[in-house]
Amino acid sequence: MAHSAARWGGLPHHLPAACSHLVTDLRKLKDDSGCTLAELAQATAISKSSWERYLNGKQFPPRQAVQALCRAAHGPEKELLARWALADAVWSGRGQPTAAHSDRTSLPAAAVDAALLDNSPSAQRVGRVRRVLLAASALIDERPLGTAAVVLLLCAAMVTPAAVIHASRATGTRTVTRPPVCRLHSCEGRNPRTTACEDPITTASHTAADGTRLEIRLSPSCRAGWIRAWPLHPGFRIKISGPHANTQSATETARPADSGILTTTMITAPQPSRLRACYYPSAGHPGRECFGSTG
Secondary structure, eight states, X not given: OXXXXXXXXXXXXXXXXXXXXXXXXXXXXXXXXXXXXXXXXXHHTSOHHHHHHHHTTSSOOOHHHHHHHHXXXXXXXXXXXXXXXXXXXXXXXXXXGGGGGGGGOHHHXXXXXXXXXXXXHHHHHHHHHHHHHHHHHTTTXXXXXXXXXXXXXXXXXXXXXXXXHHHHHHTOOOOOOOOOSOOGGGGTTOOGGGSSOXXXXXXXXXXXXXXXXXXXXXXXXXXXXXXXXXXXXXXXXXXXXXXXXOOEEEEOOSOOSSOOOXXXXXXXXXXXXXXXXXXXXXXXXXXXXEEEOOO
């Protein structure tokens, strides 16, 4: 189906250049696909509110989200994952001092972006050299002759580690996946919006008698689950339970200003099919509605 391109607002001024370039590419890929945010959420199993935060520069998108968008929109997955790796290094602080000048060293960056996808010691050495190069390039405008000489020397220093990476990759190709922040019991009590458990799927859903929509969400990589509910009204409570786990709950006391969605904290889910969710209406409407997971 055809949709007009979204009218995106400006990105935050503090967003590093590498992150801005990544978000701009993701916006274009989403617009070219013709999908609305709601359709994108359904196609990628990542919530609409998460996509709104990613595409507006409010939250850095996880690798799984970039990969899911590429597959849903038939985009250049390898190219965007390389750009994501560079942006991730800047966002996490490993490349923060030089992010604003990433566009000045496009030739070294092309070789290094691929190396950053590898977590080997040689790849890490190349990343450190690249960050020094970017910092040095910022001085070219003030001291062009001296700084240019330093940059040339550092470029020569990159040849050896880059060759090592190329040789090591000739022996085999491997896929590197960013590990989740938590797993099983270490996820219990944590907010799913602030972890790397951004690969959730909906394993069960239910619409309460008062119209409240509830979903049991599961992160296969973290092996943890939670409930999300909307629309919100003061006084209702949601609770998720499962075997070998501490029950987690949340109560709506005031409508939040950002997403309008209430979530519980996470619960360990070694047996996802045995997760159980219960909904308790406001104090003036006693009773409960419960349903179970199927995945």
